Amino acid sequence: MPSIPKQLARGMGTFAKPCSCIQPTRCQHPYFIRYRDAAGKQREESGFRTQDAAKERLVELYARKSNTPASKAELIRxxxxxxxxxxxxxxxxxxxxxxxxxxxxxxxxxxxxxxxxxxxxxxxxxxxxxxxxxxxxxxxxxxxxxxxxxxxxxxxxxxxxxxxKGAISEHPLQDVDAPQYEAERAIVPTKEQIAGIKMAADHDRFSMFVDMMAGCGLRNGEALALNVNNIVADDVYRVTEQVHYRTKKLEKLTHRARNRIMSGPS
Incomplete structure (x- = not known):
């Protein structure tokens, strides 16, 4: 830590008290400091109990600014x-x-x-x-x-x-009470319910879609991308792609390893 100067050099900033006490150097009000950061923006900090504490902070900030390259300062600005x-x-x-x-x-x-x-x-x-x-x-x-x-x-x-990037000097999320959310537990249908779904639909393609989801654990998009070329054995299916729910086109897998091997429905 640099030594604390008796008198601050030009450009290091200023310190003062916001009170109107007759003897401000002896009152209990804290000091505040004003300085310019690496981007040239005027900043202010408060809560310094003594002149030395205020000067020490100004010296620290000035040293940090002096060591900031011009290109970095321009990026910050x-x-x-x-x-x-x-x-x-x-x-x-x-x-x-x-x-x-x-x-x-x-x-x-x-x-x-x-x-x-x-x-x-x-x-x-x-x-x-x-x-x-x-x-x-x-x-x-x-x-x-x-x-x-x-x-x-x-x-x-x-x-x-x-x-x-230095555009925000202090941590912008310090002590922020972040929102919490837990998704509701998924309800897995029973075999009887699955059979009822297939019977109500009475559609071969939809029945196959349901079988792949229930039997192999495929997601909606993965089941919709069903391809006979991905059957690598009588009871094994290789997942390689999915139908995106917005574009309705085949897309690469997300959140799952490519070429994941899934056992076929029993």
């Missing part, structure tokens, strides 16, 4: 001043390997939840209180718990990306 709506677009443009479903969900969450409430805010102004207020607003509007959980997850991803 660029993203810090960016509107959050534009930052979302910038982030999505940098994601080259997002699955179609994930990209669609992110765009939906941004369009319907994040941008209406936070889109005009500058990235550098985000703080835990801003996030808490956003969660409170969703709760007040009656946003379903699963949607709150997903919206917070995407917001967390965006803010941590901005924090890593």
């Amino acid at each position: 660029h993203y810090g001043q960016m509107r959050f709506e534009d930052f979302i677009g910038d982030y999505m443009g940098r994601q080259r390997r997002l699955a179609y479903g994930t990209a669609y969900e992110y765009e939906h969450l941004a369009r319907n939840h994040l941008i209406p409430e936070l889109g005009s805010r500058r990235v550098e102004t985000f703080s835990p209180m801003v996030v808490e207020n956003f969660l409170t607003t969703m709760d007040r509007l009656g946003t379903p718990d699963p949607t709150q959980f997903k919206a917070y997850g995407f917001l967390k991803t965006l803010l941590l990306d901005a924090h890593r």
Whole structure:
């Protein structure tokens, strides 16, 4: 830690007390400091009990700013001043390997939840209180718990990306009470219920679809992508693809290992 100077150099910042006491250096009110960060933005911190504590913090911040390369400072300034709506677009443009479903969900969450409430805010102004207020607003509007959980997850991803770039100096999620959500337990139909479903449908293709889901544990999209070329033995089926529920086209598997071997229905 650098030694504490008796007098601060030009550009290191200032410290003072917000009170009007006759002898401010002897009163119990804490000091606050003002300084400019690496992006040139004026900042303020408070709660320093002594002059030395305030000076020590200013020296630390000045050393950090002095060691920040010009290119990094420009990056911090660029993203810090960016509107959050534009930052979302910038982030999505940098994601080259997002699955179609994930990209669609992110765009939906941004369009319907994040941008209406936070889109005009500058990235550098985000703080835990801003996030808490956003969660409170969703709760007040009656946003379903699963949607709150997903919206917070995407917001967390965006803010941590901005924090890593230096656009948000302090951790934006510190002590935030994140929404919790547990999906309801799935109900597995009995053999009798499965037989009743097939009988009510009275359709050979649908019956085969039900058999593959009930007998092999396939998901909807995987069962719809049924292909005789994937039968590798009399009672073994290799899962290689799925029908996406939005595009209605064959897509690669997600959340499951490709070429997973499944036992055939008994």
